[in-house]
Amino acid sequence: MLKTITIETPAGDALVDITAEAKALVAESGVETGICALIVPHTTAAITLNSGLDPATPADIIADIKRLVPTRVDFIHQYDTPADAAAHIKATLVGNSITLAIAEAKLLVGWSQSILFYEFDGPRRRTVQVKIIAG
C-alpha cells in the first residue's frame, strides 16, 4: 500500500509531528507484520525520529542545525533565497527516508519517539510517502 500524508508547514524551519497519521495508515492497511518506509520527495525537507511531546527538544534541534548551517549570502546557489540554499544542505544532513517495523498490525515507534517531518524552508505544502509492505 502506498499513501500520502499532506502537511502545511509554517514559516522557516519546523518539525511537524506526523506520528498519528502514519499509525492510522498502518492500521488502515490491515498489514499484521511488515515494513513501513516514510519518504520525503522534496529537496528542502527531511524526516527524523525524535522527541515530539516536549517542544523544547524540537526547538533545540532546529536552533542547533541552523547554527551548523547558517542561512547566509555566500552560497553558490542563488536562484532562490539563502534560506533555500541552506535548506538543501540540511536536508542531506538529516536524510529523506526512514524505515520502521510493523508488528501485531501496529507501526513500531519507541515510546519517546515521534515521527517528525522536518521542513527547512517553509511555509510550503508538503507530502510524505508512506509505503507499507507485508512480510
Add this chain to the structure above:
Amino acid sequence: MLKTITIETPAGDALVDITAEAKALVAESGVETGICALIVPHTTAAITLNSGLDPATPADIIADIKRLVPTRVDFIHQYDTPADAAAHIKATLVGNSITLAIAEAKLLVGWSQSILFYEFDGPRRRTVQVKIIAG
C-alpha cells in the same frame, strides 16, 4: 521476522559494533534473499555503518560529532542533562534506521563496514530492532 538486539552502553558517547549479532539473526531467520532493516527506538541514540575494526575511526567520529554539537548549558531542553539535549540533536543528524540487503542467506555489509550502534548519552540499556523480510 522481528528480533531485538540488546546493548549495554558505556558512559557518554560510544559506538558499539553489533555486526555479529545482526548477521547471526539473519542466518537464524533462514531468509535467502530479502531486506533487513535495523531500527533504533530511542531518541538519544542512532545507527550507522562505518569502520569498526580500527578503534581510531570510531574515536574520530565521536570526537568530531561532539565538536559539532557540544554539550553545553544553553539548550532550551533543561529537563535532563545538557548531554541529553545534545544527544537528541546528534541522533537526528546521524539517523535512526538503516536498510541492508540479504543475499545467499547472508546480510550484506561492505568488507570494511561494521554496523555500529551509536549511543550519545550512556550508560544505558538499549535495543535495536532487526526486521527481516523475504523478497
Add this chain to the structure above:
Amino acid sequence: MLKTITIETPAGDALVDITAEAKALVAESGVETGICALIVPHTTAAITLNSGLDPATPADIIADIKRLVPTRVDFIHQYDTPADAAAHIKATLVGNSITLAIAEAKLLVGWSQSILFYEFDGPRRRTVQVKIIAG
C-alpha cells in the same frame, strides 16, 4: 532482485547522479509495486536525495559539509590520509542507505530530486547495491 551500480568518482568530494541507472534497474526488474533500497557498502561514501540538475546545489552541499568537517591533521586515525579520516565522519553524518517506493513499475523520486552517490575521498571505483522487493 539485487543489482549493482558501478561508479568511477573524481578526485576529492563529489556528488554523482545515479538516478537514471536506478530507474533503469527498477524498470528491468518488472516489479509493479514495492520497495527499492539503495545501499552504499563503503565507509568513506554515502547516498542522499537532493537537487541534481542545477550544479550549484551539489557544489554548496560539498563546500558546506567540508566546512563542517574540515580535512585536517589532528585526527586520531592516521593510517590513510586526513581526507580519508574526514570522509569517515561525513559518511556517518550523511548516511549509507535510502529507501524508496515503487509504483506503477516506476521508482518514485520527487520531481526536483536526484539520487546522488556521495564520494568523500575520490578518485575511487565504487558500487551501490540496488535491492528491489515486490509488495
